[in-house]
Amino acid sequence: MIEVKNLVKRYGDHVAVKNLSFTVEEGQIYGFLGPNGAGKSTTMNIITGYLASTEGEVLINGHNILEEPEEAKKCIGYLPELPPVYTDMTVLEYLKFVAELKKIPKDQRKKQILEVMNLVKITDMQNRLIKNLSKGYRQRVGLAQAVLGYPPIIILDEPTVGLDPKQIIEIRDLIKSLGKKHTVILSSHILSEVSAVCDYVMIIAKGQLVASDTPENLSKLMLGSNTVTCTVHGTRKQLVPALNALDAKEIQYENTPNEEQIKVKITTEKDKDIREELFYALAKANCPILELTSSSMSLEDVFLELTDDSGKAARKLKKAEKEQLKQKECEPEADKTAVGETSEEKSTDAAESAAETKQEEGDAQ
Ligand SMILES: Nc1ncnc2c1ncn2[C@@H]1O[C@H](COP(=O)(O)OP(=O)(O)OP(=O)(O)O)[C@@H](O)[C@H]1O
Helix, strand or coil: CCEEEEEEEEEECCEEEEEEEEEECCCCEEEEEECCCCHHHHHHHHHHHCHHHHHCEEEECCECCCCCCCHHHHHEEEEEEECCCCCCCCCHHHHHHHHHHHCCHHHHHHHHHHHHHHHCCCCHHHHCCCHHCCCCHHHHHHHHHHHCCCEEEEEEECCCCCCCCHHHHHHHHHHHHCCCCEEEEEEEEEEHHHHCCCCCCEECCCCCEEEEECHHHHHHHHEEEEEEEEEEEECHHHHHHHHCCCCCCCEEECCCCCCEEEEEEEEEEECCCCCCHHHHHHHHHHCCEEEEEECCHHHHHHHHHCCCCHHHHHHHHHHHHHHHHHHHHHCCCCCCCCCCCCCCHHHHHHHHHHHHHHHHHHHHH
């Protein structure tokens, strides 16, 4: 649906976006996450045609944003960081103006404006001058103009910045409901926002994409394993044989202040979810589970690691992704070369792998 290919943006000597490539598929909410100055707004402005890239191209539903701007822009509703509202107009006047600009057929304008005002809950404010609205309501008006015309893609740059906690929750709920019918991309540097709202996360640092996956997969890949910690009522004599039968990498036992309870930490391969197996094993051993937590890295941990200056974590993630891909390719026949992999690709992989190992050795020192 959106293809971003080898995007580069230079402001004079400063390279704000470095060779950025990604694809956005239909019907998901994507979070574009990165620290201040990472290049999020620049990328969004290029995708929406507000800014020209220095190199690379952007295709929106197959239309090049520079060569076929009208067709491409029709597919997008954009809310920039500062809502593009005319403060001397009333809400209704402004939305009528936007509907005209978007060339919404005349006979549909009134109906759509009413629907959109209803969606973002500004119907009561329709006759107010925009300059007399609170920041939260102006943001809603900005959202309304983005949604008007029902474009398949909605792009929101820092949609909750400057709002109070109640308004933030309301706007997030609104974004989630938009995600049911539209593809939504939102940029944010607020991690909790991205984990709460998005199906998919792209992390950008210094103009480069350092990770893109679901929040859950990112934390799994970064962690390299899954850990389950549980507190059990029972004795080691009961527990050890029961847990030894599990498919675990490591089991650690810890005494608790209560002599009848033991804390167990079980580490498995990153793709393995041991919780059900564990439940049945402990039930069979007559050891009730009192507490069970499955730990993974939070998105915050992933973000901090991936955007640190050394780039070590980003390399670790890239390696983990490659390993996962290789595993998948080998699944049908373990010893068969992956389909389509040429000897050249294999030697490139080997060279990259050697370079990564060398880099890691350097990191370790
Ligand atoms: N018009 C401009 N001229 C020169 N440099 C610019 C311009 N716009 C942005 N930059 C620089 O490009 C880099 C990326 O900026 P951008 O606004 O895209 O980042 P961002 O991730 O959106 O940051 P924030 O979260 O702070 O809005 C920054 O270093 C910024 O200073």
